[in-house]
Amino acid sequence: MKALVYQGPAKHVLEDRPRPAISAPTDAIVKVAMTTICGTDLHILKGDVPTCQPGRILGHEGVGVVEQVGAAVTMFKPGDRVLISCITSCGKCAACRRLMYSHCTTGGWILGNQIDGCQAEFVRIPHADTSLYAIPAGADEEALVMLSDIVPTGFECGVLNGKVQPGGSVAIVGAGPIGLCALLTAQFYSPAALIMIDLDDNRLEVAKRFGATTLINSADGNAAAKVMKLTSGRGVDTAIEAVGLPATFELCTNLIAPGGIVANVGVHGVKVTLHLEQLWDRNITITTRLVDTVSTPMLLELVRARKIAPKALVTHRFSFDRISEAYDTFGNAAETRALKVIVSP
Numbered sequence: 001m002k003a004l005v006y007q008g009p010a011k012h013v014l015e016d017r018p019r020p021a022i023s024a025p026t027d028a029i030v031k032v033a034m035t036t037i038c039g040t041d042l043h044i045l046k047g048d049v050p051t052c053q054p055g056r057i058l059g060h061e062g063v064g065v066v067e068q069v070g071a072a073v074t075m076f077k078p079g080d081r082v083l084i085s086c087i088t089s090c091g092k093c094a095a096c097r098r099l100m101y102s103h104c105t106t107g108g109w110i111l112g113n114q115i116d117g118c119q120a121e122f123v124r125i126p127h128a129d130t131s132l133y134a135i136p137a138g139a140d141e142e143a144l145v146m147l148s149d150i151v152p153t154g155f156e157c158g159v160l161n162g163k164v165q166p167g168g169s170v171a172i173v174g175a176g177p178i179g180l181c182a183l184l185t186a187q188f189y190s191p192a193a194l195i196m197i198d199l200d201d202n203r204l205e206v207a208k209r210f211g212a213t214t215l216i217n218s219a220d221g222n223a224a225a226k227v228m229k230l231t232s233g234r235g236v237d238t239a240i241e242a243v244g245l246p247a248t249f250e251l252c253t254n255l256i257a258p259g260g261i262v263a264n265v266g267v268h269g270v271k272v273t274l275h276l277e278q279l280w281d282r283n284i285t286i287t288t289r290l291v292d293t294v295s296t297p298m299l300l301e302l303v304r305a306r307k308i309a310p311k312a313l314v315t316h317r318f319s320f321d322r323i324s325e326a327y328d329t330f331g332n333a334a335e336t337r338a339l340k341v342i343v344s345p
Contacts, residue, residue, distance in 0.1 A: 002345065003057045003120035004323050009047035012058065014323060020116065020124035025072035028128035030082060034145050035062035035118045035343050037330045038086075039176065040267055043244070044113075048269025052113045059119030060086040060111040061148035063141045066132075073128045081135040083300070084118055084125060086111060086149035087293045091130040102290035107131065109290060119323060121345045133296060136304050142342055146181070146310035147299050150340070153265065153291040154181025154242070155299070159189070161287040162238035162263035169193040171227055173218075173251055174242035175203035176333070177313055177340050178265055182240050183210050184308055195236065197223050197251070202337050210312070224254040231257070241265055246272045253279060253286075261285045313340045320345035 003017040020029055038061060044052045052058075066080045076082060088107030089096050095103035102108050107127055111117040116124065125131055135144060159182055164170055168191045172179045175198035186194060195214040196207035204215040214230060216223050227236060235257035241249050244266025252262045253275060262284060274286075302308050315338050318326040326341045333339070 001121035002320060003116070004059065006044060006052060006054055006056045006058050008054045010045055012045065012324070012327065014321070017057065017120065019122050022068060022070045023124065024126060025070040026127050026129065027070040028066055028073055028076055028125045028132065029068040030064040030084060030123050030125055030132070031067045032062050032064040032118055032121060032123055032345055033081075034064075034141055035059050035345075036145050036148075036340055037119075037327060037343070038149055039178065039244075041112070041327075042331055043267045043269060046269060048267065049113065056112065057116035057120050057123075058112045059117035060084075060109065060113070061145055061150075062118040062123070063135060063144050063148075064123070067122065069128065075129040076132060076134070081141075083133040083135055083144050083296075084111075084123070084148055085131050085133065085293045085296060087291060088126050088131045089293075090127045099292060099294050101292045101294065119343070121320070133300060136300070139304060140311055142314055143303050143309065143311035144300070145342065146313055146340065147296060147303065149291065150177050150313070151181045151185065151299055151308075151310050152293050152295045154178050154183075155185035155295050156291050156293075157265040157289040158182035158240040158242065158263050159186045160295075161289050162240055162261050164189045164191050164238050166190040167192045168237040169195070169231060169257075170238045170240065171195040171197060171236040171252070171255055172240045172242055173197045173248045174266065175200065175207045176242065179240070179242035180207060180210055180313060180339070181310070182242060182265065183207055183212060184310070187211050191238075193230070193236070195227060195230065197227075200334055203333075203339075206339065218251070223251060227255040234258075236260060238263060244268050246270065250275070253284075256282070256284050259283045261287060264288050314342055315339045316341040318343050
């Protein structure tokens with residue numbers, strides 16, 4: 001089969017690889033119908049994720065068709081169309097019983113990280129019964145690819161951890177796919193203000209279409225001052241960090257109101273300074289989280305009911321033999337105006 005293989009920082013190659021085989025009775029083999037590229041894949045290529053070693057097939061998102069199942073798989077059979085979760089969960093360990101599937105002792109974020117992933121024609125899914133989701137008949141599969149990772153990530157790590165409330169104020173730093181998913185799902189809770197902050201005017205315009213009430217281009221370095229002016233000097237109740245840079249995290253701590261919550265979503269590959277000398281008396285909370293995908297069943301229902309439309313995030317489509325071009329397009333989003341790309345083997 002064809003597969004995109006990580007060869008070390010800044011290196012990836014489309015190679016011929018053997019098809020995966022069942023190695024445990026709880027496994028399933030899925031023929032990938034659609035996959036995509038995540039910002040986390042770019043972090044891997046930067047060398048920010050040391051658990052991903054050269055030789056690994058990348059990717060942790062997609063939809064496909066079950067090709068084969070292990071003897072212990074009871075929820076799926078060959079021919080079933082399925083959504084692949086970015087998080088693998090056994091459903092039985094102490095972490096899973098606390099609904100922290102991302103910290104499953106035999107799973108978590110392993111696809112495209114510690115085991116071969118979805119940017120291939122076939123992928124092995126451990127713990128298939130609890131790591132795959134049946135696709136409803138007639139569902140738009142491009143929309144569902146967004147539910148593998150980015151929509152539950154924006155919702156769980158940003159909106160839920162940030163405790164967005166009716167009538168509250170929210171600032172989202174980063175109008176990339178994750179920030180836009182936080183924007184879409186924050187509207188479940190009817191906040192009064194949804195402020196989107198980014199360097200890219202094109203992405204800010206997309207955020208306006210997605211429901212942002214205020215747009216701030218932070219290129220001039222005055223984003224925090226502008227937020228303070230908008231909020232009469234108080235700051236926002238929830239600040240969602242959706243980039244993963246020291247400057248964007250620090251910006252969130254500069255614009256949070258007393259008693260507010262900074263919800264970190266971004267993947268950080270370098271040291272970040274926490275200015276406790278400024279924050280120690282402000283009663284703020286800082287949260288971190290890797291998506292657990294506990295919200296995926298609910299999000300599937302919302303997409304089926306057309307309450308959210310994550311397909312609007314898809315801007316480019318590629319055949320699998322053009323996946324390197326897809327990476328270039330996604331990685332140069334400021335020039336290409338890419339949000340999410342769909343890659344179809």
